[in-house]
Amino acid sequence: MFVAFKQSIKSLTANPVRTVLTTLGIIIGIAAVILVLSAGEGFRSLINAQVEAYGSNTLFAETRVPPTTKNRGAGAASADISRVTSAVAITTLKNRDLEEIKRLSNVVNGYGMVVGQKVASYRDTAKNIMFYGASADRFEIDRGTLKAGRFFTPAEDQSAAQVAILGSNLAADLFGQDEPEGKYFRLGDLNFQVIGVYNSRGGMGGGEDDAVYIPLTTAQKKILGIDYVVALIIEMADVKLGDATAEDVTAVLRLNHDITDPAKDDFVVQTMDQAMDTFNTIFNGITILLIAIAAISLIVGGVGIMNIMYVAVTERTAEIGLKKAVGAKPADILSEFLIESVLVTLLGGVIGIALGALLGALVAWIASVNNLAWTFAVPLYAVGLACGVAACLGIGFGVLPAKAAAELDPIEALRYE
DSSP states (O other): OHHHHHHHHHHHHHSHHHHHHHTHHHHHHHHHHHHHHHHHHHHHHHHHHHHHHHOTTEEEEEEOOOOOSSOOOHHHHHHHHHHHHHOOOOOOOOHHHHHHHTTSTTEEEEEEEEEEEEEEEETTEEEEEEEEEEOTTHHHHOOOOEEEEOOOOHHHHHTTOOEEEEOHHHHHHHHTTSOOTTOEEEETTEEEEEEEEEOOOOOGGGTGGGOEEEEHHHIIIIIIOOSOOSEEEEEESOGGGHHHHHHHHHHHHHHHTTOOOGGGOSEEEEEHHHHHHHHHHHHHHHHHHHHHHHHHHHHHHHHHHHHHHHHHHHHTHHHHHHHHHTTOOHHHHHHHHHHHHHHHHHHHHHHHHHHHHHHHHHHHHHHHHTTOOOOOOOOHHHHHHHHHHHHHHHHHHHHHHHHHHHTOOHHHHHHOO
């Protein structure tokens, strides 16, 4: 076996350019797998950072359009679609829902939230941004920290005060090097005083860092002209009772909204664990799809290795005949070519792992530059998987050429020119 290993190394180093070109398909496929799995770990760290910002002991109740229960024909279906897509919002989720939910035994606190879009401007700078309206209880649940200033108070919320907290990016965009705290800027048609600036929150796409946070009552009465909320964020005492608490919240909302048929719910309640389960299901499916696409490169690379190994057998036919003539057994010839095939794929696997890790580090760097809480990691199972796949490809696509070499007739092989 050691002799066969030495012979395989000698053959590979004799044609270094061909060896590297042979491994290209394996390199690309393995690099793609490593990149996908590394990026997946980074994306999970980003999602976990978002979850930690709210706390794993929270659940959400959000408005939704109830699905139609019957297909009443193409005309009716078109009308339903038109009605749903033209609807501005579901208006049944109210502050009183939150007050009754707060009476549940496992509920500690909660707040309502609305979302909108306006132009924020200061002097000659204007930017189209998202604004979030929430009650002051938000700051007892949300774990975001301020770089400067303070949070708004319950009194400011109740009086619809025109005060605002800016995301870190928006503060820099509007005020540049100036100190934002205490200054006034325009949000839509209203003037707001900056009372605080968030530290970078690392939100996906920087969305939260580019937003404005104002009191709920201000957003409802002075900007949107509504008396409802689009979401309730609820803090629980015991996260282990999350599913039971979600059922209790659902029961309260159905009672308040006069809903007897669950299919007609105009809201959805979800714990953070349930949201993460949904995310993991979707993300795992996407990961499998991407790996399946990368597998095409591996198969192409494997076929390429098989072709090159057949070429090697042809080129070394006389050599094989000579070895057999001096006593080499078919098993010796088989092992030599099989080892050579496995070494080629393992070489491609190692280079692919290094390339994939480098690309993964590049993605992590780009994410960090954009203030995303992205952690670079190459899972150990990914490295083991890559090496295992490379070895299997070497064996699977190398066995036929190796078998053909082992079965050559020594006399015919010696006559080959």
